[in-house]
Amino acid sequence: MSYAPGQTVGPFFHLGLPFEGGNLLVPAGYPDAVRLHGRVLDGEGTPVPDALIELWQAGPDGRVPRATGSIRRDGFTFTGWGRAQTDGDGHYWFSTLTPGPAEPGRRPFFAVTIFARGLTDRLFTRAYLPGSEPDGLLDGLEPERRATLITTREQRGLLFDIHLQGEGETVFLSYPRQAR
Amino acid sequence: MTTQADIYREIDELRGSGGPQPRRDYPPYRSSVLRYPTRDLHQVDPEGVELWAPCFGAADIDDAEADLTIQRSGEPLGERIIVTGRVTDGDGRPVRHQLVEIWQANASGRYWHQRDQHPAPLDPNFIGAGRCLTDGDGVYTFRTVKPGAYPWRNHVNAWRPAHIHFSLFGTDFTQRLVTQMYFPGDPLFDLDPIYQSVTDPKARELLVAAYDHSVTTPERSLGYRWDIVLSGTHRTPLEES
Numbered sequence: 001m002s003y004a005p006g007q008t009v010g011p012f013f014h015l016g017l018p019f020e021g022g023n024l025l026v027p028a029g030y031p032d033a034v035r036l037h038g039r040v041l042d043g044e045g046t047p048v049p050d051a052l053i054e055l056w057q058a059g060p061d062g063r064v065p066r067a068t069g070s071i072r073r074d075g076f077t078f079t080g081w082g083r084a085q086t087d088g089d090g091h092y093w094f095s096t097l098t099p100g101p102a103e104p105g106r107r108p109f110f111a112v113t114i115f116a117r118g119l120t121d122r123l124f125t126r127a128y129l130p131g132s133e134p135d136g137l138l139d140g141l142e143p144e145r146r147a148t149l150i151t152t153r154e155q156r157g158l159l160f161d162i163h164l165q166g167e168g169e170t171v172f173l174s175y176p177r178q179a180r
Numbered sequence: 181m182t183t184q185a186d187i188y189r190e191i192d193e194l195r196g197s198g199g200p201q202p203r204r205d206y207p208p209y210r211s212s213v214l215r216y217p218t219r220d221l222h223q224v225d226p227e228g229v230e231l232w233a234p235c236f237g238a239a240d241i242d243d244a245e246a247d248l249t250i251q252r253s254g255e256p257l258g259e260r261i262i263v264t265g266r267v268t269d270g271d272g273r274p275v276r277h278q279l280v281e282i283w284q285a286n287a288s289g290r291y292w293h294q295r296d297q298h299p300a301p302l303d304p305n306f307i308g309a310g311r312c313l314t315d316g317d318g319v320y321t322f323r324t325v326k327p328g329a330y331p332w333r334n335h336v337n338a339w340r341p342a343h344i345h346f347s348l349f350g351t352d353f354t355q356r357l358v359t360q361m362y363f364p365g366d367p368l369f370d371l372d373p374i375y376q377s378v379t380d381p382k383a384r385e386l387l388v389a390a391y392d393h394s395v396t397t398p399e400r401s402l403g404y405r406w407d408i409v410l411s412g413t414h415r416t417p418l419e420e421s
Contacts, residue, residue, distance in 0.1 A: 007358070008209070010374075070234060102228035166218070177354065
């Protein structure tokens with residue numbers, strides 16, 4: 001296939017990709033705002049300070065947002081998309097809303113893309129809400145692997161660490177129509 | 181100390197060992213060693229939001245952001261270029277009105293970034309970041325200057341071929357692509373572990389723009405064309421709104 005290959009985002013992506021308010025899908029402190037956050041860790045458990053996380057999600061009603069305005073946010077429109085860089089401690093955070101299920105009875109998740117210096121290509125994963133609904137992906141994984149895709153509920157939000165490699169390595173995803 | 185000869189040997193051993201995408205496990209690129217996932221990717225059918233891409237619109241960016249030569253008060257140094265091309269999905273359909281972002285070093289090979297300590301001069305008239313939306317036919321166009329090659333610390337005497345970083349979205353989430361565009365005939369191609377992380381030579385060539393004299397403008401800019409094919413979309417045309 002003639003699909004363009006990916007290449008690493010490199011160490012200087014801060015020049016082109018992050019933007020002000022990128023991690024604020026809703027203003028922090030907004031009613032119903034949750035913090036989705038966590039750390040990105042390498043194969044030795046060392047924080048990755050030069051990673052970029054993108055978030056893409058349904059609204060609380062389960063609908064896929066079709067509104068523009070993610071880059072210049074007006075503070076009122078929920079676009080469902082955001083971008084956050086990790087800090088010196090490998091930590092990222094978003095202020096957002098809890099996604100609803102795409103269909104009744106489904107387990108809601110955030111779609112997550114990971115970029116970093118040292119990653120030759122982006123990685124995809126899902127950050128699921130804790131719950132008990134059946135799910136085609138989760139139910140097919142060994143419990144230890146499954147746990148890497150489920151956020152931990154906290155008082156003001158959801159915790160989702162991303163282990164790029166090694167112990168507790170996050171399950172990363174591919175989709176049928178991608179080149180391998 | 182790792183020399184270029186050591187890296188070249190490692191590159192050579194891995195030639196053709198991967199598919200059309202970069203190898204995630206690619207030790208000649210030293211920063212990858214503790215960061216690549218060791219387990220196979222888990223294939224899943226996209227559902228819900230994964231069948232859609234985020235939407236960007238005219239309110240998100242200014243037209244002027246596509247011209248990297250006018251962001252400061254004066255003209256940047258270097259060879260002025262136009263880079264244009266068409267973004268299509270894996271089924272040949274244009275990706276319309278979608279966000280394209282770029283960033284790059286200046287003509288001397290220096291990034292406007294605190295972590296770039298390469299002692300080549302910064303250019304006060306060139307920051308090196310741009311954005312645009314593709315038009316109704318999937319076409320993007322940037323005006324900029326040709327970036328310089330620059331050294332990095334992967335091994336002794338390591339130099340990156342000149343490149344422009346590109347960030348692209350498709351019509352569904354799964355088509356997200358961040359990559360690098362290179363310039364034809366760069367003598368550093370064979371030596372660069374990032375370019376060579378795509379071990380299939382045909383796939384690698386897809387990252388190289390073509391000089392296009394029909395894009396060149398008289399007494400102003402040289403023209404390069406770089407078309408980008410994203411992967412296939414998972415949504416059927418009936419689902420298009």
